[in-house]
Amino acid sequence: MNIEQILKSLPLFKNLPDTIIRNLADGAAAQKYNKGKVLFIHGEAARSYYLLRSGWIKLFRETLDGTQAVIDILHAGSIFGDSALFDQDTYPYSAEVVEAAEIIALPLGQLKQAIETDHGLALAMLRATAEKRQQQDSEIEHRSVQSAPQRIGCFILRLVHKDSSGPVTVHLPYDKTLVAARLGMQPETFSRALSKLRHETGIHVRGASIEIKSIDQLSRYSCSACSSSFPCKTLHAAG
Amino acid sequence: MNIEQILKSLPLFKNLPDTIIRNLADGAAAQKYNKGKVLFIHGEAARSYYLLRSGWIKLFRETLDGTQAVIDILHAGSIFGDSALFDQDTYPYSAEVVEAAEIIALPLGQLKQAIETDHGLALAMLRATAEKRQQQDSEIEHRSVQSAPQRIGCFILRLVHKDSSGPVTVHLPYDKTLVAARLGMQPETFSRALSKLRHETGIHVRGASIEIKSIDQLSRYSCSACSSSFPCKTLHAAG
DNA sequence: CGAGGGTTTGAAGTGCATCAAATAGTGTGG
DNA sequence: CCACACTATTTGATGCACTTCAAACCCTCG
Numbered sequence: 001m002n003i004e005q006i007l008k009s010l011p012l013f014k015n016l017p018d019t020i021i022r023n024l025a026d027g028a029a030a031q032k033y034n035k036g037k038v039l040f041i042h043g044e045a046a047r048s049y050y051l052l053r054s055g056w057i058k059l060f061r062e063t064l065d066g067t068q069a070v071i072d073i074l075h076a077g078s079i080f081g082d083s084a085l086f087d088q089d090t091y092p093y094s095a096e097v098v099e100a101a102e103i104i105a106l107p108l109g110q111l112k113q114a115i116e117t118d119h120g121l122a123l124a125m126l127r128a129t130a131e132k133r134q135q136q137d138s139e140i141e142h143r144s145v146q147s148a149p150q151r152i153g154c155f156i157l158r159l160v161h162k163d164s165s166g167p168v169t170v171h172l173p174y175d176k177t178l179v180a181a182r183l184g185m186q187p188e189t190f191s192r193a194l195s196k197l198r199h200e201t202g203i204h205v206r207g208a209s210i211e212i213k214s215i216d217q218l219s220r221y222s223c224s225a226c227s228s229s230f231p232c233k234t235l236h237a238a239g
Numbered sequence: 240m241n242i243e244q245i246l247k248s249l250p251l252f253k254n255l256p257d258t259i260i261r262n263l264a265d266g267a268a269a270q271k272y273n274k275g276k277v278l279f280i281h282g283e284a285a286r287s288y289y290l291l292r293s294g295w296i297k298l299f300r301e302t303l304d305g306t307q308a309v310i311d312i313l314h315a316g317s318i319f320g321d322s323a324l325f326d327q328d329t330y331p332y333s334a335e336v337v338e339a340a341e342i343i344a345l346p347l348g349q350l351k352q353a354i355e356t357d358h359g360l361a362l363a364m365l366r367a368t369a370e371k372r373q374q375q376d377s378e379i380e381h382r383s384v385q386s387a388p389q390r391i392g393c394f395i396l397r398l399v400h401k402d403s404s405g406p407v408t409v410h411l412p413y414d415k416t417l418v419a420a421r422l423g424m425q426p427e428t429f430s431r432a433l434s435k436l437r438h439e440t441g442i443h444v445r446g447a448s449i450e451i452k453s454i455d456q457l458s459r460y461s462c463s464a465c466s467s468s469f470p471c472k473t474l475h476a477a478g
Numbered sequence: 479c480g481a482g483g484g485t486t487t488g489a490a491g492t493g494c495a496t497c498a499a500a501t502a503g504t505g506t507g508g
Numbered sequence: 509c510c511a512c513a514c515t516a517t518t519t520g521a522t523g524c525a526c527t528t529c530a531a532a533c534c535c536t537c538g
Contacts, residue, residue, distance in 0.1 A: 042466055061380050061466035069380040069466070086369035092376060115362070122361040123354070129368045130325035136375040137331060141300050141308040143382055144423045148526070177484065184383045189526055191486055207535095227281055227300035227308070387494070416516065428494055430518055446503090479538105486533070493526085501518070508511085 003028045003104060006051070012079065012124050020114050020121070027107045033097045039081075041094040046084030048105040052076055055101025056174055058181075059093045070181045073098070073174065085112055098178060138228065143184055146225045148193035151183045153201065153222030156210055165215055172208040197221075242267045242343060245290070251318065251363050259353050259360070266346045272336045278320075280333040285323030287344040291315055294340025295413055297420075298332045309420045312337070312413065324351055337417060377467065382423055385464045387432035390422045392440065392461030395449055404454060411447040436460070 003025040007013045013021065030053070033039070039050065042061050050057075057074040071093050074080055084091050085108060097103075115122050142151060159170040172179055180190035194205060201218045204211040212218055242264040246252045252260065269292070272278070278289065281300050289296075296313040310332050313319055323330050324347060336342075354361050381390055398409040411418055419429035433444060440457045443450040451457055 061376070063384055063464050063466050065463065067384055067464065069383045071376055071379065083369060083373065086366055087373060092373050115365070119358045119361060122358060122365055126354070126361055126365045126368060127325055129365060129372060130322060133368060133372050133375065134322065134326060134331050136372065136379065137300075137310055140310065140375065140379060140382065143379065144308045145302055145306055175484070186527060187485070188487085188528085192526090195486090224304070225302050225306070227302050414516075425495060426517070427496080427519085431494090434518090481538090482536095484533105484535080486531105488531080489529090491526105491528075494524090496523075497521085499518105499520080501516100503516070504514085506511100506513080508509105 003030070006053075006104070010051070010077070010079070012128055013121070014124075016114075016118065016121055020118055024106060024110050024114055026110060028104055030102065030104045032100070032102050034100050035097055037097040039095040039097070039103070040091050042091060044091050046081065046089050046091050046108055049079060049081035049084065049108050049111060050095070051104040051106065052078045052080065053102040053104060055097060055103075056099035056178075057101060057103075058096045058098045058178070060096070060181075061093050068181065070184070073178065073182045075173065082108070082111060084108060085115075099174060138226075141227060146222075148183075148185050148189050149197040149200065150222045150225055151185070152179075152190065152193055153197050153218055154226065155179065155183060156203070156212070157215070157219055157222060160212065160215060167211065167213050168215065169209055169211045172210070176208075242269070245292075245343065249290070249316070249318070251367055252360070253363075255353075255357065255360055259357055263345060263349050263353055265349060267343055269341065269343045271339070271341050273339050274336055276336040278334040278336070278342070279330050281330055283330050285320065285328050285330050285347055288318060288320040288323065288347050288350060289334070290343040290345065291317045291319065292341040292343060294336060294342075295338035295417075296340060296342075297335045297337045297417070299335070300332050307420070309423070312417065312421050314412065321347070321350060323347060324354075338413060380466060385461075387422075387424050387428050388436040388439065389461045389464055390424070391418075391429065391432055392436050392457055393465065394418065394422060395442070395451070396454070396458055396461060399451065399454065406450065406452050407454065408448055408450045411449070415447075 001009075004018075004021050007021055007025055008016070013024070016024075033055075039057070040046070052074055054076050057078070057080065059071040059074065059080060060068045061071065062068050080095060081091060083093075089108070115125055142154060146154060156170060159173070160168055176190055176194075177187045180187045183190070185193070197203065198205055201221045202213050203218060204213070240248075243257075243260050246260050246264055247255070252263070255263075272294075278296070279285070291313055293315050296317070296319065298310040298313065298319060299307045300310065301307050319334060320330060322332075328347070354364055381393060385393060395409060398412070399407055415429055415433075416426045419426045422429070424432070436442065437444055440460045441452050442457060443452070
């Protein structure tokens with residue numbers, strides 16, 4: 001699949017005229033990176049935005065003393081770095097590969113131009129941005145009102161497909177340490193909180209795989225401290 | 240000043256053709272509300288968005304057990320409730336008047352239509368939304384890495400005009416209890432944290448007015464746990 | 479098998495929340 | 509102008525959740 005086709009398959013770029021797609025793809029470069037690769041850092045001048053084809057990317061900010069605040073962990077299909085368009089062309093966060101990844105780098109300039117040219121694209125971007133804003137509202141709420149075990153339960157629930165109801169098994173998408181960071185807690189806290197969650201909700205944990213006997217029980221425990229009830233929309237995506 | 244003129248004076252609606260402004264203003268209603276008035280609640284079907292002319296509005300979410308998570312406190316010039324456009328036409332948070340306010344209610348339908356019609360407006364909305372997203376990123380970071388005294392210091396710094404450097408006096412814009420909620424802490428914690436901040440940074444507090452002897456000292460203390468240094472962009476605005 | 483990272487467990491500390499109560503401030507009617 | 513009522517703010521005492529530091533365990537992979 002060539003880059004134009006890939007772009008066309010994205011919800012954001014769906015229905016765009018071919019001429020614009022072609023222009024967006026001009027100068028694009030696909031590349032593979034190993035774990036640990038830092039794609040860009042917070043504050044750096046931005047020339048590209050990125051499309052993640054496979055692997056996992058961590059978006060984060062770092063304070064002077066080295067403490068990281070993880071903003072999001074992205075999976076295949078995510079676009080990131082495009083926020084730089086609205087921040088004086090500097091990246092508002094850093095991005096690091098946490099699981100070997102295939103990434104397509106695209107020139108920001110063309111995207112900017114395309115948004116200014118194509119009304120449909122501007123609307124699609126607006127919709128996508130607004131959606132992420134609301135996910136962030138939820139994120140802020142989660143972090144301020146949920147306990148560590150509840151946050152983990154909420155995270156697990158979001159790994160379950162919407163419509164399932166009986167017993168399900170899900171797999172943590174990446175390291176527990178990373179999940180912990182994603183949820184804003186220490187690995188030790190994660191470990192202890194997960195075992196508390198186990199006792200409270202009867203889930204069964206074996207390594208990265210988690211068996212949920214009763215989704216209802218899990219969501220009753222996890223979502224009681226949240227304004228939105230179970231099919232919670234906060235997902236994993238950023239840009 | 241009539242409503243069309245007011246709309247035109249907003250950055251968001253600046254440069255819009257008169258016909259669209261006229262249409263946006265059609266059906267608008269200005270009204271005054273006292274403290275405690277709830278304008279809408281989270282999940283409610285949305286018909287209007289709002290423009291705050293004076294007073295203060297609290298945006299928040301509430302869990303089943305009544306715990307509130309304050310998302311933002313808005314001041315004159317803020318637009319809110321427009322997020323409903325992208326959330327199946329329901330409000331993603333509740334809004335309550337916390338300081339007697341003059342508010343203009345505008346029909347959401349016309350806004351939606353105007354965004355779909357006018358490319359410039361779509362771009363302006365996109366820009367505004369993206370900006371708020373980044374403020375939220377900062378907000379998430381603040382909440383996860385700053386201590387209570389630091390968060391207060393950061394809040395105070397954002398009340399100072401950018402260019403001032405010498406000793407300044409600022410005034411808390413609303414109740415300390417509300418500031419505490421805005422910063423995600425209890426009133427008691429706020430009180431103690433403020434007095435700690437006083438000892439650490441030499442600021443002088445008298446009621447709602449705060450005298451800062453050295454902005455440098457305050458920002459060194461407050462921003463050390465933050466990725467963005469002093470002139471921190473996180474402001475008070477939402478939509 | 480052994481090295482090294484991920485994960486768990488233990489012990490102790492810190493920060494914020496909670497409950498309770500005192501104090502300061504503000505607006506009211508007399 | 510004062511006393512009262514009510515709310516905002518502060519202070520004290522205590523508890524809980526999460527962190528930190530340390531060490532053990534476990535799993536994978538060369």
